[in-house]
Structures are given as structure tokens and as C-alpha cells.
Amino acid sequence: MNTLQIPDEPRDPADHYIRFLGDAVTPFHAVVECENRLKSAGFSQISVLETLNVAQGDKCYVVHPDGKTLIAFVVGSRSPVKTGFALWGAHTDSPDLRLRLNPLTTEAGTVQLTTQLHGGLIRRSWLDRPLSLAGSVFQVARDASGHPIFNPIDGQPVISRTLVRLDEPLAVIPDLAIHLDRKKNDEGEINAQTMLNAVFACGDDPDEAMKALSLRLGMPLDQIDGFDLHLVVHQRPQRVGVDGSLIVGPRHDDLAMVFAGLTGLIEATTDDPAPSRTSVAAFFDAEETGSTTSSGAQSSFLRDVLLRIARNHPETTAGDLEQSLLRSFVVSGDMAHALHPNHTDKHDSQHAPLINQGVVIKANTNDRYATVGETAAFFRAICEAANVPVQAFVGRQDMGCGTTIGPLTAAQLSARTVDIGAPMWGMHSTGETMGAQDMAWIIAAARVFFRGGAK
Numbered sequence: 109m110n111t112l113q114i115p116d117e118p119r120d121p122a123d124h125y126i127r128f129l130g131d132a133v134t135p136f137h138a139v140v141e142c143e144n145r146l147k148s149a150g151f152s153q154i155s156v157l158e159t160l161n162v163a164q165g166d167k168c169y170v171v172h173p174d175g176k177t178l179i180a181f182v183v184g185s186r187s188p189v190k191t192g193f194a195l196w197g198a199h200t201d202s203p204d205l206r207l208r209l210n211p212l213t214t215e216a217g218t219v220q221l222t223t224q225l226h227g228g229l230i231r232r233s234w235l236d237r238p239l240s241l242a243g244s245v246f247q248v249a250r251d252a253s254g255h256p257i258f259n260p261i262d263g264q265p266v267i268s269r270t271l272v273r274l275d276e277p278l279a280v281i282p283d284l285a286i287h288l289d290r291k292k293n294d295e296g297e298i299n300a301q302t303m304l305n306a307v308f309a310c311g312d313d314p315d316e317a318m319k320a321l322s323l324r325l326g327m328p329l330d331q332i333d334g335f336d337l338h339l340v341v342h343q344r345p346q347r348v349g350v351d352g353s354l355i356v357g358p359r360h361d362d363l364a365m366v367f368a369g370l371t372g373l374i375e376a377t378t379d380d381p382a383p384s385r386t387s388v389a390a391f392f393d394a395e396e397t398g399s400t401t402s403s404g405a406q407s408s409f410l411r412d413v414l415l416r417i418a419r420n421h422p423e424t425t426a427g428d429l430e431q432s433l434l435r436s437f438v439v440s441g442d443m444a445h446a447l448h449p450n451h452t453d454k455h456d457s458q459h460a461p462l463i464n465q466g467v468v469i470k471a472n473t474n475d476r477y478a479t480v481g482e483t484a485a486f487f488r489a490i491c492e493a494a495n496v497p498v499q500a501f502v503g504r505q506d507m508g509c510g511t512t513i514g515p516l517t518a519a520q521l522s523a524r525t526v527d528i529g530a531p532m533w534g535m536h537s538t539g540e541t542m543g544a545q546d547m548a549w550i551i552a553a554a555r556v557f558f559r560g561g562a563k
């Protein structure tokens with residue numbers, strides 16, 4: 109028997125995560141996978157378009173109307189004005205290829221899907237592998253004559269969204285043979301306009317290809333009025349290494365931190381169903397493009413939801429609601445660069461996290477990360493209480509530094525924030541690598557964070 113196969117019953121947190129990761133193929137699907145786990149744990153959905161009535165011990169979640177950002181929370185016995193929120197943040201999007209508005213083209217005896225880039229993806233990692241399609245499609249409601257139906261109250265067209273996942277190999281972006289470009293190993297530019305279009309069918313009749321796609325979608329394409337469709341690597345994440353210690357797959361950045369925060373929240377709630385402080389897990393879309401969307405970390409969505417919880421909490425009788433934000437503590441979870449065995453010169457030797465050796469605190473004094481001395485100390489205390497080892501990352505001063513949601517939510521909420529992550533290689537590749545043990549540690553840290561230090 110191959111002991112590295114994932115058994116039917118997951119053995120450890122890494123196996124559970126692999127299942128989540130394999131199903132959370134787009135931000136829409138990541139939100140649905142979170143919802144499934146929350147519902148199983150007794151959480152119920154509240155519509156953000158209705159009053160957020162909350163009571164002590166309630167386990168709830170809201171989804172932004174765009175379906176790509178989710179906020180889950182467990183209402184504490186004390187008013188958030190008195191305790192602040194314990195908030196874990198992460199992001200649901202990953203760098204990927206998405207279809208252009210008019211995606212169909214023909215070239216050289218093939219039908220192609222033209223793509224556009226979301227975020228800073230590693231282009232070569234998309235070549236030569238089976239790709240599938242997933243996302244959401246939108247349809248305008250129409251009357252019997254085919255005219256759009258408008259809501260008489262708000263005057264907006266009635267639009268429905270359907271989640272789509274075509275879980276089969278439907279396309280490929282073939283690389284060019286080395287015989288036709290002898291310099292490709294040394295130079296190897298991959299032009300985003302011309303070289304990342306995916307072959308979808310052979311022949312020069314797009315109609316035939318579209319008919320086949322309509323069949324798979326279960327709806328005629330001419331009845332789709334809008335879409336957000338992503339190319340998805342058609343390969344399940346898997347354990348790698350003779351010891352099974354690594355997890356290779358797409359989207360660890362940042363679904364690993366989504367899964368860890370979600371699991372930590374659910375486990376903490378099971379441990380202590382009546383906490384005094386309100387715990388929140390917020391999973392945002394659009395981090396990879398700067399978070400400036402209606403539901404991203406720069407939007408008012410999180411702040412609005414937190415203030416609504418604070419306002420409607422039964423114990424809130426006096427005081428300014430904004431105190432609830434100032435008293436809060438935010439753990440911003442996003443992945444960290446592990447020291448790479450083939451590129452050891454890319455790290456500061458004092459700040460070179462290793463895979464499977466613990467959670468990483470990330471700091472940058474140009475405020476690309478929100479960590480400061482006090483918040484680093486706060487998170488070290490959490491990890492000490494959880495028996496989780498801590499590592500440190502500061503980028504080389506002669507290189508640039510990435511950023512994440514931490515500085516953005518810190519600015520939106522005026523809340524103390526620490527930026528942390530799990531170490532990984534190949535960030536923004538379709539085959540990122542992280543450690544199985546690190547997943548267990550991150551979950552343990554999240555659980556103790558939400559428990560306020562209690563194990």
C-alpha cells in the first residue's frame with residue numbers, strides 16, 4: 109500500500125486541510141467550503157441585508173453579497189465595547205488566470221479561451237497542465253417575451269448567480285518546445301497577452317466547443333449575462349516526501365490561513381460555548397490585487413459588521429461603539445517565505461523560517477506588515493500557551509517586501525495587529541509547498557487565540 113495516499117478518513121489536520129483546499133478552487137468556492145464547515149459546527153447564516161440581531165453564545169456568519177468574502181463570529185457574553193473583538197483575518201483569493209469578457213478566439217486549428225491575470229502569479233507554473241473551469245455565472249431574470257425583469261422597489265434588474273465547477277480537464281496552455289526557442293531556459297519571457305491563452309478544443313468552429321461547454325454547464329451560454337470564471341489547475345493537492353511532511357498544491361496563499369482560522373474558531377467554540385469576548389474570523393477577497401473592492405480588506409465591510417455586532421449586543425448600553433474596535437486584537441494570517449534550500453541567499457540569515465518548524469511572525473518597519481513590538485509579544489504569548497514554536501521573518505533590506513491585509517485592517521479599525529503566517533516555498537505558483545506539521549501548529553495557535561490564552 110502506498111502510505112502517502114490520503115486515506116478515506118483524514119489522519120491529521122493536514123489531511124483535513126487538503127480536502128478543503130481541493131474543493132475551494134475559487135473565492136466563491138472557498139466561501140461555500142467555509143459555510144459547509146460552519147453549518148456542521150452549528151453556525152447559522154444571517155443576511156447582511158437584515159438587522160444583525162445577536163445574543164450571547166450565538167454562532168453566526170455573514171457573506172458579502174458578492175459571495176467572495178465571509179465573516180464568522182461567536183458572540184461573547186460581554187459587550188464588545190468592553191472587551192474588543194478577537195479577530196483572525198485571511199484572504200480567499202489567490203493569483204490565477206480568469207477569462208476575459210469575450211474569451212473565445214481561434215488560432216492555428218484550435219479554439220482558445222483568452223485569459224487575464226489576477227495578481228502576481230508565476231506564469232510558467234500554468235503551462236503544460238490540465239486545467240478546469242470554475243467560478244460564478246450570472247443570469248438576468250426575463251419575462252415570457254425575453255425582456256429583463258426589474259425589481260419595482262429598487263429599480264434594479266433581477267439577477268441570479270450560479271456557482272460553477274467543471275471538475276474535469278477542459279483546457280491546456282502548451283509551452284513552446286525548446287527546439288523553437290533555444291534561449292528559453294535563460295530568458296524565457298512569458299507574454300501575458302499572447303502566451304497564456306488556453307487551448308479549449310481542436311478545430312476552427314467555436315460554436316461546437318461552446319455547445320459542448322453549454323452541455324457541461326447545464327445551461328445555454330447565450331443565457332449567461334455575466335460571469336467570473338477562473339481557470340483552475342486540475343490536480344488535487346497532495347502529501348509529498350517519504351515522510352509525507354509536505355503539502356504541494358495551489359492556493360496555500362492564503363487558503364491555509366483561512367482553514368487554520370476557521371478550524372481554530374470552530375474548535376475554540378466547541379471548547380468553550382460561552383466565551384466573554386466575541387471572536388471573529390474574516391476572510392476577504394481581492395488581497396492579491398490590493399484589496400480595494402466592495403468586500404476587500406480596504407472596504408468598510410468588516411468595520412460595518414463589527415460595529416453592527418457591537419451596537420446590537422444585549423450588554424451594550426453605553427459608550428462609543430468605536431471603543432470595540434480600539435480594544436480589538438487582529439491576527440492577520442498570510443503565508444510567509446520559508447528559506448529555500450536552492451536559494452539560501454534570498455533570506456536574511458537571522459530571519460529565515462524553516463518549513464515544519466513553526467508559525468512565523470512577519471515584520472517590516474516600512475509598515476508593509478502591521479506587526480510592532482507589542483503585537484509580536486502578544487502573539488508570542490499565544491504561541492507559548494499553545495506550545496507552538498515561533499519563527500521570525502524580516503525581508504532582506506536590499507530586496508522588496510510583499511504586503512497583506514494586516515496593515516489595511518489595522519488602518520480601517522485602528523486595532524492592534526500582528527502579521528503572521530506559515531512558511532512555504534514557491535508562493536504564487538500553482539504548486540506551492542507548505543509543511544503538514546505547520547498546519548497543525550497554526551490551528552493550535554488560532555484556537556488558543558480565540559480562547560484568550562486557555563488551552
Ligand SMILES: [Zn+2]
Pocket residue numbers: 199361362395442443512
Ligand atoms: Zn497572501
